[in-house]
Amino acid sequence: MNMQRCGEDEVLAAFENNENVSLILVKRDSSSPKLQEILEYAESSEIKIIHGSENDLWRMSRDNSQGIPNILALVGRNPDFSLEEVFSNGGLVWLLAGAAYPVNIGFCIRTAEVSGASAVIVDAELNNQERSAAKRASMKAHRFLPVHWTSGFDAIIMAKKYGFRIISVEDVGTAAPWDVDMTGNVVLIVGGERNGISEDILSESDEIVRIPMSGFVPSFNLQAPLSAVAIEAQRQRSHQ
Numbered sequence: 001m002n003m004q005r006c007g008e009d010e011v012l013a014a015f016e017n018n019e020n021v022s023l024i025l026v027k028r029d030s031s032s033p034k035l036q037e038i039l040e041y042a043e044s045s046e047i048k049i050i051h052g053s054e055n056d057l058w059r060m061s062r063d064n065s066q067g068i069p070n071i072l073a074l075v076g077r078n079p080d081f082s083l084e085e086v087f088s089n090g091g092l093v094w095l096l097a098g099a100a101y102p103v104n105i106g107f108c109i110r111t112a113e114v115s116g117a118s119a120v121i122v123d124a125e126l127n128n129q130e131r132s133a134a135k136r137a138s139m140k141a142h143r144f145l146p147v148h149w150t151s152g153f154d155a156i157i158m159a160k161k162y163g164f165r166i167i168s169v170e171d172v173g174t175a176a177p178w179d180v181d182m183t184g185n186v187v188l189i190v191g192g193e194r195n196g197i198s199e200d201i202l203s204e205s206d207e208i209v210r211i212p213m214s215g216f217v218p219s220f221n222l223q224a225p226l227s228a229v230a231i232e233a234q235r236q237r238s239h240q
Contacts, residue, residue, distance in 0.1 A: 005073040012038060019075045021047055097198065105124060182229075
């Protein structure tokens with residue numbers, strides 16, 4: 001399901017159809033009667049409103065063919081969900097287990113958001129400055145999905161209680177991503193740049209997949225396997 005409603009007419013239709021609108025991004029200083037109606041409804045419904053620049057709307061809008069829209073709405077995912085709410089609502093959740101570099105983490109958050117993930121869990125020892133750097137690298141994608149900085153092992157134990165399958169991406173895997181079912185409620189895990197996925201998390205995994213590598217250097221950068229698996233998961237889930 002596409003999570004963006006683009007332009008005044010689509011956003012109004014989303015409200016009329018009782019879609020789950022959780023956030024609105026509106027172009028700063030824009031005005032029209034229809035836009036005012038939308039904003040008043042959003043405020044009365046306690047829907048978060050973010051004011052962005054024209055460049056923000058241009059960069060994030062799904063369709064600029066009729067000019068830059070003055071409003072976008074997020075549906076089907078609430079960025080403010082707690083981890084319990086994320087798992088109780090189901091979907092596809094990414095876990096970055098032991099990631100070390102803020103820029104890599106930011107790229108992964110952006111890829112997860114674009115590919116329709118329900119949330120991202122980051123198990124990384126980063127200080128506040130490093131977390132801010134990761135958010136900047138995500139190109140503000142962290143504002144549009146839940147991002148939780150917490151223990152990866154504790155998160156997958158919680159996920160299992162909610163019926164999620166756990167799929168790790170590691171070089172000890174025997175199956176390719178396209179040979180594994182990634183539909184339904186799943187946690188997809190990629191490991192840190194240095195040590196990979198820890199043994200305690202691997203032992204809780206239902207599947208371990210391996211990205212084929214044919215070159216001399218047997219290692220992808222963190223966001224590369226995440227991107228490959230995210231696209232495959234999106235392909236499978238689009239046919240669900």
